[in-house]
Amino acid sequence: MSTPTPDGEALARLLTQVAKGDERAFEELYRRTSARLFGVCLRMLRDRGEAEEALQDAWTSAWRRATSFDAGKASAMTWLSTLARNKAIDRLRQRREQPLDDPAMLDLLVDEEPTPAADAQHSQDYRRLRDCLDQLEPRQRRSVREAFFSGATYNELAVRCQVPLGTMKSWIRRSLLQLRTCLDA
Amino acid sequence: MNTPIDEAPSHLRYAEYVLGVLDADARAEVEREMATSDAAAIAVALWQRRLLPLADEIVPTEPPPYVWERIRDGLGLRAPTRMPPPVARPGLWESLRFWHWLGLGASAVAAACLVLLLVPARRGPVAPPPAYMASAITQDNGQVGWTATMDLAQGRMVVVPARPQAIAAGRAPELWLLPPGGKPIAVGMIASDAPTTLALDRALLARLGPDAALAVSLEPPGGSPTGQPTGPVIAKGAIGASPESGGKPVALLRVNPTVRGQA
Numbered sequence: 001m002s003t004p005t006p007d008g009e010a011l012a013r014l015l016t017q018v019a020k021g022d023e024r025a026f027e028e029l030y031r032r033t034s035a036r037l038f039g040v041c042l043r044m045l046r047d048r049g050e051a052e053e054a055l056q057d058a059w060t061s062a063w064r065r066a067t068s069f070d071a072g073k074a075s076a077m078t079w080l081s082t083l084a085r086n087k088a089i090d091r092l093r094q095r096r097e098q099p100l101d102d103p104a105m106l107d108l109l110v111d112e113e114p115t116p117a118a119d120a121q122h123s124q125d126y127r128r129l130r131d132c133l134d135q136l137e138p139r140q141r142r143s144v145r146e147a148f149f150s151g152a153t154y155n156e157l158a159v160r161c162q163v164p165l166g167t168m169k170s171w172i173r174r175s176l177l178q179l180r181t182c183l184d185a
Numbered sequence: 186m187n188t189p190i191d192e193a194p195s196h197l198r199y200a201e202y203v204l205g206v207l208d209a210d211a212r213a214e215v216e217r218e219m220a221t222s223d224a225a226a227i228a229v230a231l232w233q234r235r236l237l238p239l240a241d242e243i244v245p246t247e248p249p250p251y252v253w254e255r256i257r258d259g260l261g262l263r264a265p266t267r268m269p270p271p272v273a274r275p276g277l278w279e280s281l282r283f284w285h286w287l288g289l290g291a292s293a294v295a296a297a298c299l300v301l302l303l304v305p306a307r308r309g310p311v312a313p314p315p316a317y318m319a320s321a322i323t324q325d326n327g328q329v330g331w332t333a334t335m336d337l338a339q340g341r342m343v344v345v346p347a348r349p350q351a352i353a354a355g356r357a358p359e360l361w362l363l364p365p366g367g368k369p370i371a372v373g374m375i376a377s378d379a380p381t382t383l384a385l386d387r388a389l390l391a392r393l394g395p396d397a398a399l400a401v402s403l404e405p406p407g408g409s410p411t412g413q414p415t416g417p418v419i420a421k422g423a424i425g426a427s428p429e430s431g432g433k434p435v436a437l438l439r440v441n442p443t444v445r446g447q448a
Contacts, residue, residue: 021357021374021408023262024384030253035245038252043243052252059256064407073230078237085205085240093209125238133239144204148239151205176200183235 011076012069019066026063033077034059037084044088044151057087089151132182140171144179147172196228203232261371261412263386320399322360322422330420331375333360333399340385342372350377350419356403361414362389363421365396374408375401398423 011032017025037058041051061083069079122130133141139161147157158168201207202215218225257263322331322344329347336342344360352358358377361369370389375381385393402409403416 019406020376021359021406023373026262027253027257030256034253035247036240036243038248039243039246040240042246052248055248055252056256056259060259063256063260063262064405064410067406073227074233077240078233081237081240082203082233089205089212090209093212122241123238125234126241129235129238145239147204147206148236149243153208154206155208157206172201172204172206173197176197176204179235180200 008075008077012071015062015066015069015076015079016071018063019069029062029076029080030059033080036077037080040081040084041088043149044085045091050091051088054087054091055084057090058084061087085151092151093153128183129179132179135182136175136178140175143168143171144175199225199228200232200236203229203236260407261409263371263373263384263389320422320424322399322401322420324420330401331360333422335385335393335424337385337390337393340387340390342383342385343380344375344383345380346375346377352377353403355406356416357406357408358401358419359404359408359414361400361402362392363398363400364392367392369400369414371409371412372399374404393424395424 011029014025014029014032018029034055038051038055041054041058042048045051045054058080062080065083069076074082133144136144143157143161146152146160150156152160154165154168154172157172158165161168163171198207198211198215202212207215215225215229219229220226320333320335321329322333324330330350331344331346333342333344350358358375360372360375360383362372363369370392372385372389373381373383375383399422400414400418401420402414402418404414409415
């Protein structure tokens with residue numbers, strides 16, 4: 001793993017303070033990271049009201065579970081993003097099944113590839129992951145990205161990509177194995 | 186029926202969990218596993234480390250301000266304190282710092298020192314009179330658990346444990362203000378083995394007085410989930426008051442080590 005950036009260290013320190021019940025540290029941590037976490041929730045839920053509620057859920061958990069943060073296992077940003085993702089996914093799973101042939105759902109599957117220009121401001125961990133993603137077969141890469149950003153289940157992904165469920169599972173699982181090999185190399 | 190590809194190696198389920206492709210039941214199953222198996226928790230953490238950097242791509246969006254207010258209110262946290270800028274008042278807050286420095290096992294000494302420190306303040310005819318309050322938060326066995334000193338002008342309180350307090354695993358001490366005839370108000374989490382400085386907002390300051398008391402209850406580490414004490418009260422203490430001086434509180438101090446089970 002790359003050396004944590006100074007900012008990452010500052011966030012970890014704040015989170016450690018939050019674990020001790022420091023409300024000021026909590027507010028400061030929120031101020032510094034909530035826009036990114038709100039972005040995560042918005043991207044998955046595509047509904048401002050729901051994203052706001054998921055964000056609230058995530059920060060409520062962050063306050064209560066800060067003692068479980070272990071700076072040796074995860075960066076503060078990974079820990080917080082995971083909370084936000086999990087709250088958003090919980091909400092997605094509570095929604096009623098999306099109609100399988102809803103054309104609006106198909107529109108959501110866009111081939112969103114980041115522009116290289118944006119790379120400079122990204123973390124070293126991100127650039128490594130991007131390099132490994134770039135080695136995947138394009139359809140598989142798109143499936144992994146869509147899965148990560150949308151929080152969709154295998155079933156939903158298969159429908160959106162109009163491939164059999166088994167194919168989708170196979171794409172994603174192969175991609176995950178390949179990513180692990182590439183990242184852990 | 187299972188083709189090889191349907192039989193995901195079990196460790197891939199952790200990757201699938203982190204990626205977010207599992208349905209609600211499968212997610213719940215992985216979460217149960219994580220709670221009971223270190224190996225599962227570590228495997229998930231490793232996948233989070235691998236995949237979460239992808240979130241870097243997401244465009245940050247500022248949430249509306251009321252989201253923070255809801256979070257804060259939902260957790261029963263205090264409204265942001267608008268503290269006056271530090272006034273050049275020599276020695277007064279420093280005396281509280283002195284408590285910090287003094288640390289453990291010293292509440293009686295500290296109380297005595299505070300009396301001494303406050304003497305000049307009481308006599309000082311020029312400087313605006315500072316306002317202090319103090320409370321000895323006493324355990325059921327009659328021993329002082331913590332000593333709290335409140336600097337009303339600065340809106341701060343220092344809570345010093347008399348000695349390291351043994352706290353049940355998975356619990357943390359939370360300090361409450363007990364206003365007369367009202368519900369307890371959360372002041373903040375306090376350390377059991379070190380001094381804690383807490384900010385006092387206006388609502389709390391308004392309720393501090395000789396009729397109020399402080400109490401410490403055992404709560405989950407992040408604090409009471411309900412905004413009210415949920416665990417046993419392990420210490421309690423009256424807040425000391427001082428005579429009025431020119432209509433203003435001068436130095437409020439009465440450390441009473443025998444306070445038990447009040448209010």
